[in-house]
Amino acid sequence: MPAQPAKQSKVEDVRTRTLRVATRLLAERGFEGTSLQDVADEVGVRKPSLLHHFPSKDAIRAAVFEQMLQHWNVSLPRILRAATSGEDQFDSVLDELIRFFTDDPDRARLLLREVLDRPREMGALVRSQMRPWIESIAGYIRKGQERGALHPDADPEAYVVHVTTNLIATVATQRLLGALPLDRSVKELVRMARASLFLPLKKESTKKR
């Protein structure tokens, strides 16, 4: 039965379990609120064993964050593809964005904590990694404005940032506050995003459909 070689016989190795446990604890309690002992206890090893797999506590935080960035880089092509495809560009992009954060709400909490705890580092990361994505979406909005299909006074960059910020904050604080059901919050967020971007249909313009 244990036919696999020893190196991969474990269902899930310590490194993988550490990342999974640390993601949850760092999202819930923050970096300073999470001790290596907490992580070790839930992983099921002794504290020094963690530091065999990661050189320091901060390296665990960095690895957790990078893992999230890798998930984002997997989702990003789908988002940008959605932005160039046919009709439902807007809903497709927003759906992918919603999926990314609702798939694992810890992503939203982790991101929010990083922004609060490490503003300079996150600012640099936004400028280098997120900016191109924001500009890409903002570019499509500008084209829509030139076609007369979108609100001409919308500020494309600020709009994209707001929709994203609102989504992250909503997902991060949702199950925590437990006030409104998440699907109801997200539905209203989508309605607000649409209503504040699309111009109401006039009788003249669109002919097809």
Add this chain to the structure above:
Amino acid sequence: MPAQPAKQSKVEDVRTRTLRVATRLLAERGFEGTSLQDVADEVGVRKPSLLHHFPSKDAIRAAVFEQMLQHWNVSLPRILRAATSGEDQFDSVLDELIRFFTDDPDRARLLLREVLDRPREMGALVRSQMRPWIESIAGYIRKGQERGALHPDADPEAYVVHVTTNLIATVATQRLLGALPLDRSVKELVRMARASLFLPLKKESTKKR
């Protein structure tokens, strides 16, 4: 020259200075990321002196938070008055809300951290303290919907929560990310809030003005 009685001769007493310093540090670094030593150093006293004025570190956090709630309770009547006054109800309420958080961005950061760190306690507080305010504003929105002046498919409670959440998250992360200027972000937030609530003017309805 030192004509004042000794009891109030200090420009600012230790308790007041502690609250001011702790507000900033707790907003910037969070509860677990701030030590009593950090606070004592900036206040300019020894650590045990803080614990003469406050029974514990958690009591300092609670006092800082309650001070913010008191500021909110000062602003709240102005907000609700704005909601019942004449024409510019919407802008007045939103202006007061914007003023509350931009007056001291640490309020937004503190609130966000509390929601992340103490979800259950904050959930209870929202339900007991914020709910009436949310319902009040949502009530005005419902009336507007019945008059046919506002988007009929808007979800009033979810709408109010989203505008507030977005404002808090935007102010909290603003100077930190340093991407868009705050006034530009806030301007777009107001535009989005208006455009997603008010129906575009039709030719028939309004006669006065």
Add this chain to the structure above:
DNA sequence: CCTACCGATCGGTAGG
């Protein structure tokens, strides 16, 4: 991946 241990710092107390 373990036991054993390190110096530093934590929140908090005693006692004046």
Add this chain to the structure above:
DNA sequence: CCTACCGATCGGTAGG
């Protein structure tokens, strides 16, 4: 408001 001090826990290392 201070000095002196407490036990507990922190991240991390030695060495096997």
